[in-house]
Amino acid sequence: MLQDAIQSLGFGRFALGIDAVNMIFVIAFVMVGTMGLLYTLASRPPIKRAMLSLVFVLASLGCVTAGNMLTFLIFWELMLIVSYLMIVSAGTARSRNAGFRYLLYHVIAGAGMLVGVLVQVSATGSMAFSAPTNAAIPFFMLGIGIKVGAIPFHTWVPDAYASASPSVSVVLSGFTTKVGVYAIIRLLPGVAAIPYMGAAMALVGVLLALLQKYSRRVLGYSIVSQVGYMVAGVGLATASGIDAGSLHVINHIAYKTLLFMAAGAVIYRVGSDHLPSLGGLIRYMPLTFICALVGALSISGVPPFNGFVSKYWLKLALDGQPVVLHALTIAGIGTGASFMKLLWYTYLRDPENRTVSSGPKEVDPGMAIPMLLLAVFCLATGLRPDILAGYLPHAGPAPDPFTLSGLTAGAWPPVAGVAFFTVARQLLSRAPEPPDVDALYRRGLVLMEYVAYSLARITEDRLQGNLMMILVVFLVALLVFR
Amino acid sequence: MGLSLAYWVVLLLFGMGLYCILTESNLIKIAVGINVMEAGLLLFLVRLSYSPGDLAPLMGPTTGPGIADPIPHALTLTAIVIAASTTALMLSLIIQIYRHYGTVDIEEIRSKMQ
Amino acid sequence: MSHLPILVIAIPLLFAFLIPLISMLFPSVRRITVTAMGLVYAGLVGMMIWGYHAMGVDRVIYPLGGWGPDVGIVLELDALSAAFAGIMGLGILLVILYSQDYMEAAESKYYVLLFIVASGIMGIILTADFFNLYVFIEMSAIASFPLVAVSRRGTALFASLYYMVFTLVSSALILLGIILVYAATGSLNMGEVAAVFDTIPELTRASIVGSFVIGLSVKVALIPFHSWLPPAHAEAVSPISALLSGVLLKNGVYMLMRLLPIFGFGDGSLDVRTLLLVIGVLTVIGGNVLAMGQGNVKRILACSSVAHMGYIALGIGIGGALGFAGALFHSLNHMLMKAGAFFSVGCIADGSFELSGLRGAALRTRPAGITFAMSTAGLIGLPPFGSFASKIMIMFAAIDAGMIGIAAVLPAGAVLSAIYYGRVYQVLYAPSEREPDDVSISPWQTTIVLVVTAVGSIATLVWAGNLARIFATIADYLVG
Structure with a gap:
């Protein structure tokens, strides 16, 4: 019996494999990973950082192809270690602090997953993926919730991705949250709360994105928002929901990586991603602008770019969930507005700052090529959604999005968003960057460390007081534990 | 009541030793306390094997009724040796500490360490 | 097999007294001799374990001087002893090898004490006699007190005394337990005591179990008996910190694992399992919280040792064979990781271990900077x-026994440890203004030790399947 228990823990039995569910993730990770690595290499990073990026991509692949929960957990934690090293590899105090917070968030996530998985194994007797038992759900919700950046655990996303070096955040941004989405498909199918979790992420994420002053923080918060779409989709656990969510995963990885590349290119050339001090880059970096524009159109779901298709299918799949559906529509308006803001401040408006007036050069070809390839991908899979549809988990017959109702449904939120931005631009530019919940967490951490410090000082080096404890516990043990 | 008297002495010694360790702030007195405590324990061990009137297991039969159990006595001897060596080591440490801090008072040492 | 059980106790003792002689007569060969002695010691232990394995029996009984267990004192080698002999033997060997460079200027007394500890540990592991157990406990403990004070700093001297007072009180408790065992059963042989333990009156049984468990908890430094550990482990020189954390703490773990089954976990008299669970939870949380409040790397590592002993106590307290096996496995891992962390930190910092003075220090040391990160990541519990x-x-x-709350304590401890190790990384791996190419590389022997600990802590995951099965077999045989 004991040996059975050991057997069920599956030590030493690592299993990797591709099936219908993770196929689309593998395609997305391989493709975008390659592009990201090309971009990273073009930025001539230290060899260590390039190696880390490669290992990170491989670890994420391992995570989504894991054949049992133990393998999954091991790769899950490996991703944490590697991404922590990648974030701190920028070498600045800011990146180290962000890395520290990232480490904490994800160690907590790993802890939740670990308990959940073991509860699961105890119930089913094997490490194979299985529908969650009631006892395991809260632990999985904690672990996966942190990983996907659910409210209120979302703050690590903008924090880490805006603090890492640009080439690192290009590689990082695609994978961690998507692995969380994948984990929902595998480990939390059919939990009713999850679509609402996704809706909250989509709304809060985009609201905060709209108010950010750094382009990579806008992108970070919009990751939270977009992952909310995917979570809402796959959380339904219906065939169409999972398909639409999975398609949104690959689309999102493509355009978000593209947007991070463009933002990184600006940082490399101008040295900053502080929106109020940028502007007019369309003149100097037209290629980057085009790529950013493609990314922005895709993320806003403008037809015929790829975001349009997946969002359309998502909304069809969410037919029975009006609350979630409306939340996503409102989030779509916000997305349109926030990316209009991004393009406006970075490229379109007249430069009012000297940093730009020096006339920065266009990006290197090494960086431009992966950007262009991704832009082409975004357009191509938007025009021909059937290219990817065959690889989706259920690959069922999907309605054609290019109908009049589909096109209008896709087009009006971004248009409304742009209109909103145009009207409210002055207001938005004066709004302060909003505080986020992690200010609270940091306070809590400081308080905890203060308590620990005091406790250590109080108990330390008091020989006799501590000796007394032996006597006390001895007596208590004899009296109580009998 | 001879039997219980011996056990009372054991308890007294053990308690005295413990009290001394817990309350005295002088390191040497703590060392003394540990020794007194161990003495109590060893007396307990010796007392266990002997009832009044027993013969020493030296000549004739070495085990059986009316003959004291020799094993605890051997154990006690060993334990005394160990206690002696720990005491020696402890005192030498205390001497070193005294050389270093100029005091054997535990509170003073604590305040000097910080 | 033959005489190996007594040889692993006697030979290091012989070495201990040969070392001063050799360093007096031929000072130039001391280094190589000590290395050879360490290897011989580890080799003997390895041969003993291999011999035991090859014989394929449950237990090997070695009667000292030809007297059987009824009158004489016997040594007994079973699977638990073999496992711990392996863990401790490896630990001692690593400490000896590491000391060669780190303690180059040490007097020969240092090695004398080290080998006495080595001998005492094997005695504890192999003896089947309660009183001999006490003698060997005292032997290894007494040799370790001066080792703590080897730097002769005031704080180290006081830490040594502090450690000594606690250890002596715990030994007194253990001695009390042994006396009660003899009084109640008339025997000191572990097997014989185990056979008749149930027949002892309840109050006596509770007192016996109570004195052993509390005495051993002090040795294992479970909270609230932990306070001797941080100063002792932090003030000792690094190889001795590794010895105390990696090896000597496992003494107590071994004795808990050896004695609790003999006492039937005190069933019906004192609920040892619940006691250990309560103390274990307190220790895991408390140890990690205390570590968060430290500003000294070695103190952080020391407090984290307390927490890890809590994990082991939980494993034992859960009660089933699986928890026991996990605790055994964790003893091996903790030895490798904590020894590795102390060895690495010894190379990273010279003199002061205060975090404030160590900015970027790990970046300037190879390979200790890397092995430190690996060992501490292992201590957090990451794959x-x-x-x-x-x-x-x-x-x-824990989950199998229906104690999800207990199971959640372990990852909670991991999260707390991520906080303080994260802080340590923030400082140790921060680039500083010093020249980046000012890198010091450890001597080759030290490098080997560092690499062995780091690679070893990975290897235990790679071979986790086999190791878990071995430990489960042992645990099954003890408590199944």
């Missing part, structure tokens, strides 16, 4: 390090 597997075993045992 690919072995403690991931052993913690899973303990947690799984």
